[in-house]
Amino acid sequence: MNKDPALDTFIAECDELLRDMEAVLLKCEQGETDAEAINELFRAAHTIKGSSGLFGLNSIVAFTHVVESTLDRIRSEGTAISAALAAVLLECRDHIGALVEAVAAGRTAEDPALGKSGLGVLERLTQLAGFPPAGAHASARSSASAPLTEPVPAAESAAQSDQGLRVQGDSWHVSVRFDPNVLKNGMDPLSFIRYLTTFGAITGLTVVDDGLPELDAFDPEACYLGFEIGFKTDANKSRIESAFEFVREDCTLRILPPRSLVSDYVALIRDLDGSQDRLGELLVNCGTLTANELAGCLQLQDERASSEGSAPRLGELLVDGKMVQPSVVAAAVEQQNDARASKEAKTTESRSIRVDGDKLDRLIDLIGELIIAGAATGSQARQAGLARLNESALHLASIVEEVRDQALKLRIVQIGPTFTRFQRVVRDVARESGKEINLELGGTDTELDKTLVERIADPLTHLVRNAIDHGIEKPDVRRERGKPAAGTVRLNAYHDAGSVIIEVSDDGGGLDRDKILQKAVQRKLVAEGEALSDAQVYDLIFEPGFSTASQVTSLSGRGVGMDVVKSNVTALRGTVEVSSQPGEGTQVRLRLPLTLAIIDGFQVGIGNSSFVIPLDLVEECVELNLDAEQDTGAPAGHITLHGAVLPLIRLREMFEIGGKPGRRESVVVVRGGGRRAGVVVDELLGELQAVIKPLSRLFRQLQGVAGSTILGNGRVALILDVPGLVERGRTLSGRAHDVRTASRSMPIESQVNG
Amino acid sequence: MGCEIEQLGGQIRVAGEMTIYAAADLKATLSAAIVAEAPACVFDLSQVTELDTCGLQFLLMAKTACAARGIEFGLIDASDVVRETFGLLHLGALLQSPTMESDA
Numbered sequence: 087m088n089k090d091p092a093l094d095t096f097i098a099e100c101d102e103l104l105r106d107m108e109a110v111l112l113k114c115e116q117g118e119t120d121a122e123a124i125n126e127l128f129r130a131a132h133t134i135k136g137s138s139g140l141f142g143l144n145s146i147v148a149f150t151h152v153v154e155s156t157l158d159r160i161r162s163e164g165t166a167i168s169a170a171l172a173a174v175l176l177e178c179r180d181h182i183g184a185l186v187e188a189v190a191a192g193r194t195a196e197d198p199a200l201g202k203s204g205l206g207v208l209e210r211l212t213q214l215a216g217f218p219p220a221g222a223h224a225s226a227r228s229s230a231s232a233p234l235t236e237p238v239p240a241a242e243s244a245a246q247s248d249q250g251l252r253v254q255g256d257s258w259h260v261s262v263r264f265d266p267n268v269l270k271n272g273m274d275p276l277s278f279i280r281y282l283t284t285f286g287a288i289t290g291l292t293v294v295d296d297g298l299p300e301l302d303a304f305d306p307e308a309c310y311l312g313f314e315i316g317f318k319t320d321a322n323k324s325r326i327e328s329a330f331e332f333v334r335e336d337c338t339l340r341i342l343p344p345r346s347l348v349s350d351y352v353a354l355i356r357d358l359d360g361s362q363d364r365l366g367e368l369l370v371n372c373g374t375l376t377a378n379e380l381a382g383c384l385q386l387q388d389e390r391a392s393s394e395g396s397a398p399r400l401g402e403l404l405v406d407g408k409m410v411q412p413s414v415v416a417a418a419v420e421q422q423n424d425a426r427a428s429k430e431a432k433t434t435e436s437r438s439i440r441v442d443g444d445k446l447d448r449l450i451d452l453i454g455e456l457i458i459a460g461a462a463t464g465s466q467a468r469q470a471g472l473a474r475l476n477e478s479a480l481h482l483a484s485i486v487e488e489v490r491d492q493a494l495k496l497r498i499v500q501i502g503p504t505f506t507r508f509q510r511v512v513r514d515v516a517r518e519s520g521k522e523i524n525l526e527l528g529g530t531d532t533e534l535d536k537t538l539v540e541r542i543a544d545p546l547t548h549l550v551r552n553a554i555d556h557g558i559e560k561p562d563v564r565r566e567r568g569k570p571a572a573g574t575v576r577l578n579a580y581h582d583a584g585s586v587i588i589e590v591s592d593d594g595g596g597l598d599r600d601k602i603l604q605k606a607v608q609r610k611l612v613a614e615g616e617a618l619s620d621a622q623v624y625d626l627i628f629e630p631g632f633s634t635a636s637q638v639t640s641l642s643g644r645g646v647g648m649d650v651v652k653s654n655v656t657a658l659r660g661t662v663e664v665s666s667q668p669g670e671g672t673q674v675r676l677r678l679p680l681t682l683a684i685i686d687g688f689q690v691g692i693g694n695s696s697f698v699i700p701l702d703l704v705e706e707c708v709e710l711n712l713d714a715e716q717d718t719g720a721p722a723g724h725i726t727l728h729g730a731v732l733p734l735i736r737l738r739e740m741f742e743i744g745g746k747p748g749r750r751e752s753v754v755v756v757r758g759g760g761r762r763a764g765v766v767v768d769e770l771l772g773e774l775q776a777v778i779k780p781l782s783r784l785f786r787q788l789q790g791v792a793g794s795t796i797l798g799n800g801r802v803a804l805i806l807d808v809p810g811l812v813e814r815g816r817t818l819s820g821r822a823h824d825v826r827t828a829s830r831s832m833p834i835e836s837q838v839n840g
Numbered sequence: 841m842g843c844e845i846e847q848l849g850g851q852i853r854v855a856g857e858m859t860i861y862a863a864a865d866l867k868a869t870l871s872a873a874i875v876a877e878a879p880a881c882v883f884d885l886s887q888v889t890e891l892d893t894c895g896l897q898f899l900l901m902a903k904t905a906c907a908a909r910g911i912e913f914g915l916i917d918a919s920d921v922v923r924e925t926f927g928l929l930h931l932g933a934l935l936q937s938p939t940m941e942s943d944a
Contacts, residue, residue, distance in 0.1 A: 269860050275893045291930045301905040306863030311897050
């Protein structure tokens, strides 16, 4: 089952267009509608229809066609899109989305249930739009009220639905352009055309000689010709292709089967260069027009030319004469305009390209290896003590660093589009729950790794749903409490110390501290009578098994799958925090790393082991001076730094590394989850770029370690999970059964060993 | 074998294989005819035994070149080979000339 890579592009393109449609429609629903909005919707529908046609996805074409024609008529009448119509169009959009999804999942056969629901949606659409249906289902026609518009003649509408999408005639269409070198290579294009006649009949042919230069510039041995051929045969496509086998490299060959979709021809015309002026012939040979129809047009053109003095463009006449589908001519005209718009447009078009995500990942992977190899080279060079080698190694390292930065930027995207998608989630959930919700977005231009964006979407959806479901009160309750009836959910993103913070906040009732605590005691998550800070209580909602949906509802609080949110975020090396003010609202704050692949690290040594601390989280390094610690009267396991008490984390004890600490220990002050802690180490080894190698499943449960990396000397160093470490620094003894550290005034050593 | 080209004022007679091997000569001849400011440029194709893409596109180019200079252009006495090729490419209309009609 080889999936066509072009199909992937098609699916990605559809996703994008559907997202655009959604954004526009949501605006329309809010009453922000203008001509540009309708244009945008039309263009999106039109493009989806056209591309689906290329892949022969008839169910999408048929459905989208109705949507497109409805939009077209709305546009031509200049009526605005009402909120109700926008809602139905949203349904249409969703249905197209479902159809595309089915294609993406490889289900090519038409799903009867999907088809039926599609008809239902279309019925609503055509009724609401007040237009007769465009032929897809005649039953709705009788019920359609038509005060807004004159009914479309039945014949035309039937033609649009039955044959409108397909060109009449039973000829293949072969379009071929030869490279200039083909003659010099000893090939004679004529012989291939002659060969065609051995297994079929040429029903129409145009020699495309637009490329022929003037006499002086004419190279007698270069080929300037192309051919548009109508071809009637029983043979299949590959047989026709095989006729051109010898010149496969030296020509551009396009073959359309009989009764192809109009959109196929549209694409063909778009593709062709230098044949704009031959639109007429092209259409004849496409089989779109019969020769008679073209002749009629040419005559008409002559008449007008003599009366007006200037020849109208053939394309206009063709449409005037209702001889071709407007879309075909539109494409041809578009191409003419494109040609005029010249290179400027072309360069902007080619400025962004779509790249397969896997290729990008492979590149990042290789750059990771490059950094490791570079680090090894660098340390070898240092050891060799050759100044010039060292110098060029350093130069190399700086370039590698730049390459890494650039490569990582390739994966960086803005979070805006992800946020915008929540407009829809909010709208739907608000409807379900009968609440009025406004969604506010902040920091939409905040950039982060694409993988992160993708993986954070689900937890975010969870949080947003929760905020609406359980956080925001019903309108009457809100009024009672003196709040505006419409609740507000706010999504915000910003950068903070090498992390990305994403906040989901609401102005609802806040978390109910007492109920959470009560539940936690019931579930034996905390001991009764234990004194907990607010933050510690709120954190309980992330405990696995803290609550299930039904219990949460009875709690009137949160917690639906909050543990899933937490584990998702933790898997991304992120943290979750929640804060809440009773009666005012709740904020959930996700802290995520900027990228998942490489970090700037600070290497430290304990005994023979090396560890890496993410550099962004390092605030400063100080010498550990126990006299000063005691002098200031800080509790044991803490030091006083700049007048504040700092808990110490002793890695030697935590990881049970043997040996005695050196005479001079250092403290690396780190920050994680908004708190600070001091990591006590033997040696400071300096900065390095660490390529993160995930730990195997076996070590997944290991606490305090985020991953591993390979050092320049080939040895493995563990990357410390700083937020995890800091978290431990303050974990309560009652809940923490693992290593406890400095948050309690007890000697660290006794805790570790005890 | 080969190709013989004769130019007499505005009349160019091509005999033999009108193919890529003759293409350079054909162009030179046409240039000469045009420089001679002949009122017409007529190709006598009665003796053409082979016509390939190169020969064909030369004739198409010649037609355009003549039109651009206001010189009358004609293809007369097309041999069977020429007629077959032009027919294949739906270019038969180019061959219409008094001589042709009398032949037919």
